[in-house]
Amino acid sequence: xxxxxxxxxxxxxxxxxxxxxxxxxxxxxxxxxxxxxxxxxxxxxxxxxxxxxxxxxxxxxxxxxxxxxxxxxxxxxxxxxxxxxxxxxxxxxxxxxxxxxxxxxxxxxxxxxxxxxxxxxxxxxxxxxxxxxxxxxxxxxxxxxxxxxxxxxxxxxxxxxxxxxxxxxxxxxxxxxxxxxxxxxxxxxxxxxxxxxxxxxxxxxxxxxxxxxxxxxxxxxxxxxxxxxxxxxxxxxxxxxxxxxxxxxxxxxxxxxxxxxxxxxxxxxxxxxxxxxxxxxxxxxxxxxxxxxxxxxxxxxxxxxxxxxxxxxxxxxxxxxxxxxxxxxxxxxxxxxxxxxxxxxxxxxxxxxxxxxxxxxxxxxxxxxxxxxxxxxxxxxxxxxxxxxxxxxxxxxxxxxxxxxxxxxxxxxxxxxxxxxxxxxxxxxxxxxxxxxxxxxxxxxxxxxxxxxxxxxxxxxxxxxxxxxxxxxxxxxxxxxxxxxxxxxxxxxxxxxxxxxxxxxxxxxxxxxxxxxxxxxxxxxxxxxxxxxxxxxxxxxxxxxxxxxxxxxxxxxxxxxxxxxxxxxxxxxxxxxxxxxxxxxxxxxxxxxxxxxxxxxxxxxxxxxxxxxxxxxxxxxxxxxxxxxxxxxxxxxxxxxxxxxxxxxxxxxxxxxxxxxxxxxxxxxxxxxxxxxxxxxxxxxxxxxxxxxxxxxxxxxxxxxxxxxxxxxxxxx
Amino acid sequence: xxxxxxxxxxxxxxxxxxxxxxxxxxxxxxxxxxxxxxxxxxxxxxxxxxxxxxxxxxxx
Numbered sequence: 198x199x200x201x202x203x204x205x206x207x208x209x210x211x212x213x214x215x216x217x218x219x220x221x222x223x224x225x226x227x228x229x230x231x232x233x234x235x236x237x238x239x240x241x242x243x244x245x246x247x248x249x250x251x252x253x254x255x256x257x258x259x260x261x262x263x264x265x266x267x268x269x270x271x272x273x274x275x276x277x278x279x280x281x282x283x284x285x286x287x288x289x290x291x292x293x294x295x296x297x298x299x300x301x302x303x304x305x306x307x308x309x310x311x312x313x314x315x316x317x318x319x320x321x322x323x324x325x326x327x328x329x330x331x332x333x334x335x336x337x338x339x340x341x342x343x344x345x346x347x348x349x350x351x352x353x354x355x356x357x358x359x360x361x362x363x364x365x366x367x368x369x370x371x372x373x374x375x376x377x378x379x380x381x382x383x384x385x386x387x388x389x390x391x392x393x394x395x396x397x398x399x400x401x402x403x404x405x406x407x408x409x410x411x412x413x414x415x416x417x418x419x420x421x422x423x424x425x426x427x428x429x430x431x432x433x434x435x436x437x438x439x440x441x442x443x444x445x446x447x448x449x450x451x452x453x454x455x456x457x458x459x460x461x462x463x464x465x466x467x468x469x470x471x472x473x474x475x476x477x478x479x480x481x482x483x484x485x486x487x488x489x490x491x492x493x494x495x496x497x498x499x500x501x502x503x504x505x506x507x508x509x510x511x512x513x514x515x516x517x518x519x520x521x522x523x524x525x526x527x528x529x530x531x532x533x534x535x536x537x538x539x540x541x542x543x544x545x546x547x548x549x550x551x552x553x554x555x556x557x558x559x560x561x562x563x564x565x566x567x568x569x570x571x572x573x574x575x576x577x578x579x580x581x582x583x584x585x586x587x588x589x590x591x592x593x594x595x596x597x598x599x600x601x602x603x604x605x606x607x608x609x610x611x612x613x614x615x616x617x618x619x620x621x622x623x624x625x626x627x628x629x630x631x632x633x634x635x636x637x638x639x640x641x642x643x644x645x646x647x648x649x650x651x652x653x654x655x656x657x658x659x660x661x662x663x664x665x666x667x668x669x670x671x672x673x674x675x676x677x678x679x680x681x682x683x684x685x686x687x688x689x690x691x692x693x694x695x696x697x698x699x700x701x702x703x704x705x706x707x708x709x710x711x712x713x714x715x716x717x718x719x720x721x722x723x724x725x726x727x728x729x730x731x732x733x734x735x736x737x738x739x740x741x742x743x744x745x746x747x748x749x750x751x752x753x754x755x756x757x758x759x760x761x762x763x764x765x766x767x768x769x770x771x772x773x774x775x776x777x778x779x780x781x782x783x784x785x786x787x788x789x790x791x792x793x794x795x796x797x798x799x800x801x802x803x804x805x806x807x808x809x810x811x812x813x814x815x816x817x818x819x820x821x822x823x824x825x826x827x828x829x830x831x832x833x834x835x836x837x838x839x840x841x842x843x844x845x846x847x848x849x850x851x852x853x854x855x856x857x858x859x860x861x862x863x864x865x866x867x868x869x870x871x872x873x874x875x876x877x878x879x880x881x882x883x884x885x886x887x888x889x890x891x892x893x894x895x896x897x898x899x900x901x902x903x904x905x906x907x908x909x910x911x912x913x914x
Numbered sequence: 915x916x917x918x919x920x921x922x923x924x925x926x927x928x929x930x931x932x933x934x935x936x937x938x939x940x941x942x943x944x945x946x947x948x949x950x951x952x953x954x955x956x957x958x959x960x961x962x963x964x965x966x967x968x969x970x971x972x973x974x
Contacts, residue, residue: 280966355962421963430960435948437960442944446937468933475937667966701940708933 214272225260251744287344313742360417375402392772432489449705454525473525480518502577506557513549538599569659587641594633736898750781791903802876
């Protein structure tokens with residue numbers, strides 16, 4: 198018998214990540230609630246740039262995904278990894294660097310996003326210096342994790358650890374590939390890819406951020422904490438092996454289902470659909486494995502709030518992972534895409550799966566590390582009901598709203614005309630559903646406040662066991678197993694597991710990405726499509742800064758309902774100079790891809806007034822007023838370097854064009870200012886609109902949108 | 915219908931077939947391994963998370 202070795206577990210780091218989870222959970226959800234209210238009460242935008250919807254929507258998503266869920270992952274991993282490896286974390290210093298580094302990144306996000314510093318890629322909005330910081334801190338996390346695994350006193354790596362390893366390696370790959378940016382100064386950059394390629398990379402990333410940040414680490418946590426809470430082993434270990442490998446293999450392929458009916462090549466769209474349908478099998482394998490772990494313990498579920506949270510959380514995972522593949526069917530996607538249906542879908546995942554599992558783990562873990570009992574079980578039960586009802590009150594109105602939007606947008610009358618040609622009709626029809634949704638979100642948040650109170654009281658009755666004593670036999674150096682290769686070989690070798698996981702996820706990624714980059718025919722060029730003028734480029738950057746892409750798509754899909762409403766459907770060749778692409782994923786307002794064409798033409802003065810007082814131009818509009826655009830002068834310090842940067846990225850500006858850029862910019866701005874003057878627009882003090890204002894650049898961009906292709910049609914005729 | 919989607923790109927069917935074959939081989943491999951796995955092995959592996967209570971002084 199080997200001698201027992203004494204050591205201690207680091208609970209302090211678990212506690213720290215736990216506090217961060219709760220704090221950022223409250224902040225992230227509160228920001229979400231404000232954003233939800235803004236969608237029926239534009240006054241809640243508070244009349245300043247920093248709190249408008251376009252800027253705080255990414256703040257909400259980043260806070261909830263990377264701050265709330267991120268800290269919850271680290272809390273759960275740091276606790277379980279030490280116990281599963283029967284050793285302390287590899288380095289307390291690395292643990293601390295990881296903790297504080299991650300919180301600083303969150304702080305940087307909380308400052309830069311309201312300032313409008315954004316790359317516009319969803320869930321990857323942070324600018325390049327923060328991207329580098331994320332990479333470094335992620336490496337620290339991986340280093341600490343692998344150090345711990347290599348020092349373990351348990352021969353086999355339990356299934357939870359495989360999910361942690363796959364999470365680490367895949368997030369690293371996703372983050373790096375989706376962060377190729379060319380910096381233009383300290384906090385501004387352009388993506389290396391353009392148009393269709395940029396869209397494919399972004400949604401390969403976006404989809405897999407859901408897969409490998411919101412799903413796989415939580416499955417790992419499920420495989421550890423659910424057996425612990427139920428005090429029985431996982432239902433089927435065989436199923437967990439099958440679940441793990443098939444899930445990580447299939448997930449990586451499904452990204453293009455975010456781009457169905459867009460200008461992405463059809464073969465890539467089909468691949469996304471096929472793999473999304475296949476994804477049902479491993480996802481449900483995981484759900485069934487989780488739920489059946491409770492076999493014979495269902496009587497406990499009635500009493501124990503922790504198990505209740507697990508049951509609803511895992512069920513929500515099952516629902517969301519069935520719904521996701523169904524949404525990937527082209528006929529369903531045609532109705533659901535760009536609507537609130539998608540918002541409902543992601544919130545079943547976020548509020549149900551991530552939220553409920555995090556609450557369960559907090560309720561289980563905090564009393565453990567404080568060596569005490571939960572302050573109030575009935576309060577935890579009340580929280581469970583608030584969370585469940587809050588989620589339902591959130592999701593049901595949003596499903597209703599999404600369906601309504603999808604139907605109204607496509608509704609043709611017997612005369613063959615659109616029944617609701619004005620987009621605003623749909624906006625007004627779903628207003629009460631948005632009110633209901635914010636009430637649901639409010640109820641859910643109330644539950645989180647209750648949990649916070651309960652946990653604070655719990656902590657006060659106990660004392661943190663910062664270093665928890667433990668003992669385990671040392672691992673023998675040699676391990677003989679003469680039965681040849683088996684999965685247990687992989688389970689014993691973390692590096693092999695890492696390499697295999699990497700290969701498995703790379704196959705799907707490469708098959709999808711490489712052809713789109715290499716095959717020229719995938720993105721047919723259109724001769725009439727020209728680079729943006731310097732003023733339009735600056736206007737585009739204002740569009741990015743204000744987060745317009747959060748509510749307005751720029752992608753007319755090839756449906757009669759869309760070509761009737763917006764004009765010619767979008768072609769891949771129209772986006773070849775778009776670094777980044779701005780297709781968007783949601784139509785809270787109308788599509789803008791053809792905004793400048795004669796079909797949708799509006800005078801410069803209309804745009805000016807609409808940006809200052811949207812409700813006066815469109816009754817019932819929920820767009821925030823962008824008054825500051827009419828009082829702030831356009832900063833042209835970087836115009837020249839932006840042109841040079843674009844040329845480096847392959848945009849065919851002639852050599853030396855950057856030197857004329859400012860003159861060209863002024864020339865075009867003067868024309869728009871003259872138009873505004875002639876159309877009777879005056880600034881607040883009664884003077885004519887200065888050509889230097891930011892609004893001039895934004896108008897130039899909006900008037901340019903979609904016009905290239907109509908020029909080519911005119912030329913052909 | 916599927917052919918209609920992929921028809922637009924030359925030689926792309928190889929990618930689809932390749933993806934399907936890779937996946938099927940991979941899936942079959944894992945499935946066969948899991949089927950032939952011994953029950954005792956599974957039981958001992960799945961009880962790993964429950965074992966830590968024996969060695970930890972602070973868990974009940």
